[in-house]
Amino acid sequence: MLRYIVRRVLIMIPTLFITSALIFTVMELPPSDYFETYVAEMAAQGEKADMSRVEFLKKEYGLDKPPVERYFRWIAGFVQGDFGYSFEYEMPVSDLVGDRLLMTILVSFLTILATWLIAFPIGIYSATHQYSWGDYGLTFLGLLGIAIPHFLLALIVMYFANVWFGLSIGGLMDPKYFNQPMSWEKAQSILAHIWIPVLIIGAGGTGTMVRSIRANLLDELQKQYYVTARAKGLSPFKALVKYPLRMSLNFFVSHIGDVLPTIVSGSELTAVVLSLQTTGPLLLRALQSQDMYLAGSFLLFLSCLTVIGVLISDIALGFLDPRVRLQGGATK
């Protein structure tokens, strides 16, 4: 098992290397860079950009150097924790992202948690009461969750919250806490706000997950070992939890890797609509304005998250399923 983990970690290095090269290439592809866009924008507004400052910055950040050299400088910095400098916000990327990243991770984590907490009981109920009215109703709700785009759901919720309760539910905290150090009041404000984006962002995921839990469990409930468990005298619920549910967990653990990045990056639009202080809107803006270090570091960060997520799910699967742990590579 230890050898397996070491091998997996080693494989991550070339994977991330190739990914970073790809990201860098994509960032380099547009014929212009941030400063040219900036100068053009200024010109369009009838103002003259400070060309000497532009030249200075270009030199300072090595934009006049060949791409290969710039790539390695970027990567070297990334490894040391220096993610580069955002031209648009005129501050280091790490300072810019830091706070928002914390919020993003908080939102994502709570979303995953909420998704599972809601989806598992519903999925189990649907599978054990297949084709009952409860099953139909819950399936219908789940399908609604999948079918309605997040941002639309966010708009609808915002509208009704305003019309019915006179509430403004945007943001992750009360505006007066912006740029304030963390305090008990701030934390309370965050908790009061966060459940709405969590539910909205989680709606689609919950629907999908209910469907998969139901399908997986229905498969497992047909299996002979479930009959064996009942023939032993176990009550149906205990047997269900110990055997089929345990087996269907495999499926979810192996999907942790996919869940992490989609929740971080998949909710930009919702975040914009709800004006959340997460990283989503930042990434969107960075891509629009060709703020290349901000965008590039961001994308690379997402890739790291994906690779780490897959690693976690593989290791967890190894612990969960002895067939993975003990038989790996032994077949054929």
Place this chain on the structure above:
Amino acid sequence: MTKTTPPDVLRIEDLRIAFQTHGELNEVVRGVSLRVPAGRTVALFGESGSGKSAISQAVMGILPKNGVVTGGRILFTDPAKENGALDIVPLPRDGKEIRHLRGGRIGMTFQEPMSSLSPVHTIGDQIEEALQLHRPQNRKQARAMTESMLEHVGFRDPHGAYGRYPFELSGGLRQRAMLAMALICHPALLIADEPTTALDVTIQAQVLKLMKDLQREIGMALLLITHDLGVVANMADEVAAISNGRIVEMGPVQDVFRNPQHPYLKALLKASPHFEMEEGERLVSLRDQAKPTAPVSRLVKSASAEKPLLLTVRNLRKTYGNVRRGTGTVAVDDVSFDIRKGECLGIVGESGSGKTTIGNLITRARSADSGEVIFNDGNGVVDVLKLPPRELVEFRPHIQMIFQDPVSSLSPRMTVLDIIREPMLIQERGSSANQKDRVIELMDRVGLDPRFLNRYPHSFSGGQRQRIGIARALALNPDLVICDEPVSALDVSMQAQILNLLKDLQASLGLTYLFVSHNLAVVHYMADRIAVMARGRIVEIAPRNALFRNPVHPYTKRLLAAVPVPDLDRPLDFEKVMAGGKASDPMTWSEYFRGDELTHVDLGNGHLVLADRSCGVRELVA
């Protein structure tokens, strides 16, 4: 008085069970009455679909959701208590009372030990769970009891076995673990649903012996559900034969075997192949559809020696896995044999002996590591293993295959017409109309009604599907047909039909068969010569009668001794079967058959046995 008639542990009275499909009730058990006396073994015998499994499920209260008991009573009397009989039928499904019986007073084992055990829990965990449910213990004691149970059912290292997962165990050990699970609470009744069907014969004999011993020790009653008359004859005190949801014959095993009354049982006894059959004697199958087209007497057998060689296999080798890293297993190890035109060569061996791989290598479904497969149909000699891709495609019609599983070997999305025509399409034989005529002709040949041309495989029974597979194999007029366990998925009566069909086709079309099977009786019925395989090698090859009358190799002897025969006068010699370890383990063979200098010693008349080079014929036969 009570000694002669022990009280009934289980008494089933006029039981009716129906399954609901598409809103319709379909009765599968139609008024069955049955009793299982304490400490005795009752065999419930029938073919698949006869309703025998539904009865056992009803006793346990674990019928599938669409199954309902529509009438009758299931009375369970616990000999350990004195509160009289309890009717299981009206008990609430999954209620407390029925769960107390399940696993506690009535144990059950299932056919497929792999899928019946959870793959992600250790066997110790799963066995101990049953114990804790019904006879709660503290953890240490529970573990000790579980380990002693494991030792009881034959695990050599019970402490280590506790932490093993089912996939780490062989089929026989898995079934032992199942038994331990069912018996750990010392139930009054054990229901064993086809306990040995998935096992090799030598393992089967060991498990049967184990069940007998445990039954005596625990003093429980045993309801044995099986379709194997050999198992019935060796295990049962009483027999109940069931057909179409009705008990057709019931009584002490002596009466039922020596003097069967019902035509169904008489017919079944005739339908199963056995070793005493004369050459040319035919199996009489139940519900035989068509009379044989070819007269039986045309089966000429003795003259095979003069016939030309069709296939010559030399030094065939195949290794799975990585040899250099030391993880490889040798599946086929230096195998050589000949097949003459028109004969049937049988290959027998237990699972993992490499017999199926040989068929795959000859057809080049898998590639061999080394060796030669020389094919000569009189129009030129080819080495099949060296054919370049394009010539291989042209050569393929000469060798065709019939597969084991009639369900998965036919595409469910193709009609019978498409399935049988496909080989002709691939080989571009004839026009579309010609092909269709040929398909109709083939269906007629294998006993299928050509009106079913446009049906899909799912609307046919297992035996009919196997006929489709046979028609497909014959579509290109092959010289050699490799039959890989063609009847092992079929019931006895179906099996008889298919075997007879294969024999008739061989006679009328002049086919040559390579017949691979684990069932010695079936190979005995089909083959002219038989090769016995163990651990990838042919340990003995001989004409049929020589092999069965004078087996020389210890492995062959053990195999033959382990086959349960449906004959009360020849019970299994359990002591012999249990003697030391796995039959295929060379350490259990006498020294003549071990060592590095093994060669095939000729005993005359084409009887060869794998033995030490220095051995004389006389030492071996002695």
